[in-house]
Amino acid sequence: MYRTHTCGELRGTDDGQAITLAGWVARVRDLGGVIFVTLRDRYGKTQLVFDPENKELVEQGKRLRAEWVLQVNGTVRKRPDDMINTDMPTGEIEVVVSSIEKLATPDTPPLLPEDEFEPSEEHRLRWRFLDLRRARMQRNLRVRHELLQTTRRYFSDQQFMEVETPFLTRSTPEGARDFVVPSRLHHGDWYALPQSPQTYKQILMVAGYDRYFQIVRCFRDEDFRANRQPEFTQIDVEMSFIHEDDIMRVTEGLMKQIFEDVIKVPFPETLPQMSYAEAMQRFGSDKPDLRFGNELVDLTDLFDGHGFGVIDNTVKAGGKVIGIHVPDQIKASRKMVGEWEAYVKERGLGGLMPLRKVDGAWPGPLGKFIPEPQLEQAVKRLGVNTDSDLALVAVAPAPRVHEVMGMLRLELAREFEWIDKDRHELLWVIKFPLLEYNEEEDRHVALHHPFTAPDPETFEQYKDSEPTKILSQAYDLVWNGEEVAGGSIRIHDQAMQMKMFNLLGMSEEEAKNRFSFLMEALQYGAPPHGGIAFGFDRLVMLITGESSIRDVIPFPKTTQAVALFEGAPGVIDEKQLRELGIKA
RNA sequence: GGGGCAGUAGCUCAGUUUGGUUAGAGUAUCGGCCUGUCACGCCGAGGGUCGCGGGUUCGAGUCCCGUCUGCCCCGCCA
Numbered sequence: 001m002y003r004t005h006t007c008g009e010l011r012g013t014d015d016g017q018a019i020t021l022a023g024w025v026a027r028v029r030d031l032g033g034v035i036f037v038t039l040r041d042r043y044g045k046t047q048l049v050f051d052p053e054n055k056e057l058v059e060q061g062k063r064l065r066a067e068w069v070l071q072v073n074g075t076v077r078k079r080p081d082d083m084i085n086t087d088m089p090t091g092e093i094e095v096v097v098s099s100i101e102k103l104a105t106p107d108t109p110p111l112l113p114e115d116e117f118e119p120s121e122e123h124r125l126r127w128r129f130l131d132l133r134r135a136r137m138q139r140n141l142r143v144r145h146e147l148l149q150t151t152r153r154y155f156s157d158q159q160f161m162e163v164e165t166p167f168l169t170r171s172t173p174e175g176a177r178d179f180v181v182p183s184r185l186h187h188g189d190w191y192a193l194p195q196s197p198q199t200y201k202q203i204l205m206v207a208g209y210d211r212y213f214q215i216v217r218c219f220r221d222e223d224f225r226a227n228r229q230p231e232f233t234q235i236d237v238e239m240s241f242i243h244e245d246d247i248m249r250v251t252e253g254l255m256k257q258i259f260e261d262v263i264k265v266p267f268p269e270t271l272p273q274m275s276y277a278e279a280m281q282r283f284g285s286d287k288p289d290l291r292f293g294n295e296l297v298d299l300t301d302l303f304d305g306h307g308f309g310v311i312d313n314t315v316k317a318g319g320k321v322i323g324i325h326v327p328d329q330i331k332a333s334r335k336m337v338g339e340w341e342a343y344v345k346e347r348g349l350g351g352l353m354p355l356r357k358v359d360g361a362w363p364g365p366l367g368k369f370i371p372e373p374q375l376e377q378a379v380k381r382l383g384v385n386t387d388s389d390l391a392l393v394a395v396a397p398a399p400r401v402h403e404v405m406g407m408l409r410l411e412l413a414r415e416f417e418w419i420d421k422d423r424h425e426l427l428w429v430i431k432f433p434l435l436e437y438n439e440e441e442d443r444h445v446a447l448h449h450p451f452t453a454p455d456p457e458t459f460e461q462y463k464d465s466e467p468t469k470i471l472s473q474a475y476d477l478v479w480n481g482e483e484v485a486g487g488s489i490r491i492h493d494q495a496m497q498m499k500m501f502n503l504l505g506m507s508e509e510e511a512k513n514r515f516s517f518l519m520e521a522l523q524y525g526a527p528p529h530g531g532i533a534f535g536f537d538r539l540v541m542l543i544t545g546e547s548s549i550r551d552v553i554p555f556p557k558t559t560q561a562v563a564l565f566e567g568a569p570g571v572i573d574e575k576q577l578r579e580l581g582i583k584a
Numbered sequence: 585g586g587g588g589c590a591g592u593a594g595c596u597c598a599g600u601u602u603g604g605u606u607a608g609a610g611u612a613u614c615g616g617c618c619u620g621u622c623a624c625g626c627c628g629a630g631g632g633u634c635g636c637g638g639g640u641u642c643g644a645g646u647c648c649c650g651u652c653u654g655c656c657c658c659g660c661c662a
Binding site for chain 2: 027029030031032033034035036038045047049052065066079080082083085087088091108109110111112114115116117118119120121122123125174175176177195196198220221222223224225226228346347348407445446447448449450451452548558559560562564
């Protein structure tokens with residue numbers, strides 16, 4: 001037996017026990033006579049003491065270095081009362097060393113897990129196995145593990161079956177760019193890695209597995225961000241014979257488990273719901289952060305038609321005037337306002353106007369053109385206290401003006417710390433549009449995905465006139481301004497699915513060709529069904545309070561999709577290329 | 585595809601605004617002292633392709649051009 005205990009479990013009640021520990025040297029404190037060594041494994045840290053009387057052992061202790069791997073025999077000793085370290089779970093005791101075995105004596109490591117400095121991200125990824133020794137990463141992966149277990153237990157208890165779907169599949173049009181894998185047996189043909197198991201789970205519904213879930217890797221070859229990786233994990237869920245509220249109830253049940261078991265915070269009985277249109281109007285986002293107010297306020301009716309050229313012209317072309325309340329910043333400098341203006345300009349707005357009352361007057365262009373009664377009404381609507389507060393106003397085409405002012409709202413919240421980090425605000429966003437117009441491709445594309453069921457009423461009303469006004473039976477779960485899950489009721493009728501493909505500009509032949517397997521399945525007894533998928537990494541990120549999903553993924557890629565530790569992507573042999581028919 | 589920030593000792597960072605002596609600090613490493621520390625302390629030493637390439641200049645870590653890498657944002661991501 002290598003060890004009798006871990007480095008995290010010995011307590012005062014173990015006083016006097018002969019034990020064996022194994023682990024990494026965290027720190028050595030050599031006081032000349034007595035030597036203290038902190039030994040670490042993933043369960044915790046334990047202090048070792050080298051008795052100054054034992055000269056030979058002390059000589060060994062002096063030579064120990066950080067991150068050496070040791071097996072230690074010794075005796076547990078309760079520390080004197082004034083030596084107890086209350087910051088350590090094992091702080092009541094120490095282990096008096098009788099002998100040590102060096103299991104590994106590495107060179108000075110390029111990254112010290114106990115270091116007080118945060119190494120650069122690049123360095124951490126290059127030396128990931130050392131980075132993963134750090135307490136923060138060990139905690140993050142532990143939370144990830146707990147969430148995996150909670151999820152499996154929850155769905156299994158609710159009669160869901162976990163079913164695995166293929167990674168080597170076929171490329172489908174629509175959506176993100178696929179990662180592809182060349183076929184050796186069929187030169188010129190390619191597999192694609194799934195962007196999600198979407199079609200498979202629908203086919204499982206047709207096959208009668210009416211409650212399915214899977215914790216599954218998904219692959220998308222797009223540009224990456226702090227919370228986007230080329231491969232990521234989803235909790236994928238699908239159910240038959242259900243309506244939207246059935247899925248929502250199951251989803252809320254999982255969130256309740258997570259809150260109670262993992263975060264240890266009570267979960268609300270029911271979650272609020274907000275339409276997409278309302279979310280865009282009030283927050284300029286389909287994932288509003290409800291932890292603070294400062295909502296967008298429409299001032300179009302007050303400011304239009306007073307001879308202010310930019311406003312009048314933009315409104316005539318369908319634009320809106322949107323204001324946001326910035327408390328206690330009436331004295332915001334020209335420089336600060338300039339930075340906020342630059343922020344919105346970078347995102348496509350023409351400018352940003354401060355609205356404030358100084359010494360009874362209204363400086364700036366708004367004061368020049370807009371009559372006082374309208375200005376007074378505007379500040380009242382915004383909730384501005386004219387003695388102390390400021391508002392920022394933009395006029396631009398909708399919905400861009402809402403989106404950008406929504407981004408500004410979040411930026412201001414960061415700058416002025418409007419967000420209470422202990423608050424948790426969850427809500428459902430519902431009634432999404434089914435389609436949006438894509439200028440680049442000059443056609444309509446699905447906002448969610450092409451299998452999302454339309455809302456029957458708006459579908460009939462607008463399918464031939466204004467398809468972007470059709471609503472869908474889709475829903476997103478938003479937590480503190482992050483989309484953590486999204487799903488929809490699916491189309492289960494083949495004819496309806498074909499209509500949908502037509503709206504997306506696909507011919508019947510094309511649709512049958514590209515989605516033959518799904519179209520076929522829908523023909524042979526598809527039950528009404530729908531589902532949802534959680535962004536698992538993002539969920540872990542929110543639970544751990546990290547700001548990047550890289551910190552909750554053991555071996556992530558950089559923003560250039562490079563694995564710095566393993567060195568991927570990399571070249572492959574000529575021989576492999578020839579076998580795959582990529583090179584003659 | 586576009587924009588921003590960063591790259592200086594093994595690591596974390598000053599120094600770049602205004603070009604000018606031998607490029608500094610903390611930590612790690614090595615040596616010495618130290619019997620109750622827990623980020624132990626004290627003394628000393630070694631350690632540099634200032635990311636890379638080119639240019640301007642009497643002189644470049646510092647200015648200019650290009651390039652690579654990492655991070656952040658916009659677009660993109662059904």
